Amino acid sequence: MKQSINFKLNSKNVTVEVQGDESLLTVIRTYLDETGTKYGCGLGDCGACTVLVNNEVTRSCMTFIEDVANKEIITIEGIGTSTNLHPIQEAFVKTDALQCGFCTPGMIMNAYGLLLKNPNPTREEIITAMDTNLCRCGSYGRIIEAIEKASKQLSKTF
Ligand code: FES
Ligand code: FES
Numbered sequence: 001m002k003q004s005i006n007f008k009l010n011s012k013n014v015t016v017e018v019q020g021d022e023s024l025l026t027v028i029r030t031y032l033d034e035t036g037t038k039y040g041c042g043l044g045d046c047g048a049c050t051v052l053v054n055n056e057v058t059r060s061c062m063t064f065i066e067d068v069a070n071k072e073i074i075t076i077e078g079i080g081t082s083t084n085l086h087p088i089q090e091a092f093v094k095t096d097a098l099q100c101g102f103c104t105p106g107m108i109m110n111a112y113g114l115l116l117k118n119p120n121p122t123r124e125e126i127i128t129a130m131d132t133n134l135c136r137c138g139s140y141g142r143i144i145e146a147i148e149k150a151s152k153q154l155s156k157t158f
Contacts, residue, residue, distance in 0.1 A: 003066060036075055038102055043061070046133070
């Protein structure tokens with residue numbers, strides 16, 4: 001049975017009429033047409049679908065939409081724009097931390113969640129936090145470097 005579910009997506013109030021067991025990923029991409037968040041495995045294994053739910057790093061493919069009612073979701077569209085990149089996005093570009101780019105939104109959202117909680121992570125802490133996000137192009141070294149750069153850049157603004 002369809003339900004009316006309210007939540008905040010990138011600071012905007014949203015209401016959707018959907019089955020409660022639809023995934024958050026499907027709702028974001030298919031019903032709300034925000035396609036920055038990617039569908040990779042659909043099984044919670046790759047991290048391509050990573051978003052923040054109440055500032056917690058979350059696999060949107062494994063999250064029922066009814067479980068995010070009245071919560072705050074942040075996706076890649078919510079942290080920067082093509083003309084005003086977030087420092088993490090800028091660091092990814094400057095460090096050449098992407099090839100095909102498919103994993104990049106999930107990588108950036110995972111890094112964003114990490115830096116919210118730990119603005120100055122060690123390299124080991126970054127590697128641990130990013131360990132479950134997969135990159136088929138194997139850009140791991142440059143991704144870690146980009147997050148180190150972003151963390152230094154962000155700490156200057158605090
Ligand atoms: S698509 Fe969600 S973890 Fe792979
Ligand atoms: S840049 Fe292609 S999957 Fe990571």
